[in-house]
Every structure is written in C-alpha cells, then in structure tokens.
Amino acid sequence: MDRTFAALSDPTRRALLARLGDREGLSVSELAQPFSMSLPAIMKHLDVLSDAGLITREKTGRTVACRLTAQPMEQAMEWLNRYQRFWSDALDRLAAFVEEDPWPPSPALPSKAPSAMPNSPRGPASHSRAGSARRPKKSTPRGSTRKS
Secondary structure, rough: HHHHHHHHHHHHHHHHHHHHHOOOOOHHHHHHHOOOOHHHHHHHHHHHHHHOEEEEEEEEEEEEEEOOOOOHHHHHHHHHHHHHHHHHHHHHHHHHHHHOOOOOOOOOOOOOOHHHHHOOOOOOOOOOOOOOOOOOOOOOOOOOOOOO
C-alpha cells in the first residue's frame, strides 16, 4: 500500500491514471501526448505506476499498451474507507452533542459579567501576568536560514 500512495502522490501519475480510466489500453506515446515532458520522463512515471501494481503493460510489436489494474486501488480504498467510517462516526457524535447542548445559553440562566471573569481578556489581568501581554507571533519569510 505504501507504493500505491507514493505513486498517487505525484500529479503527473494521477493524470496518467485518469487518462487510462477514460480510455483503456492507450499506447505509451498516446499517454505522453498531452504532457510537456520527454518520453523518457513519462516512461519513468509509468515505471513507478507499474511497480506499484496500478498499471500493466503489454507489448505488441513495437507498441506498448497500458491498462489499469484495480487491486492496489481497491486495497487503498478499503483502508481509506475504514478511516472515513471512523471520522464520520466521530463527527456524528460531535453533532449530536452540539445539538443537545444549545448555544448561547438560555437567558433564564444568570451569567457573569465579562469583567468578573478572572482569565477573561477583558477582565483585570492577574498580578503574575500583568506585565506580559500576548502579542501575535511575528512570522519570518520562508527560505534559506543559512548565513553568508
């Protein structure tokens, strides 16, 4: 399954699989036609897809035709579906919890004024934090950290 996900991580390889999904049994040159890369580069991508078991290649004369293979993708889908069910169940439980505890609280309940709450940003600062106001972090641009 690691090879399947590694092969699917590249957009060119996903596009090659999509083309094979649209038309079964395309030749390597037909697959390479819409891409702006060399035929050897396409061949390397096809090697990765073949090593992952996502495609098979058949040579007839001088023509090599590629076809999709379903098994590795089915295994990946089973793995993903297991986690999809987990997250769907977790999100359903969260939705049920939120629906049973309405927000904001009903006006019949007494509420505290914001200034009376000790850790409220609007309330008075505690003595230990009086001198340390929170400031947004400064971000630095990405790039080389090497000094010259």
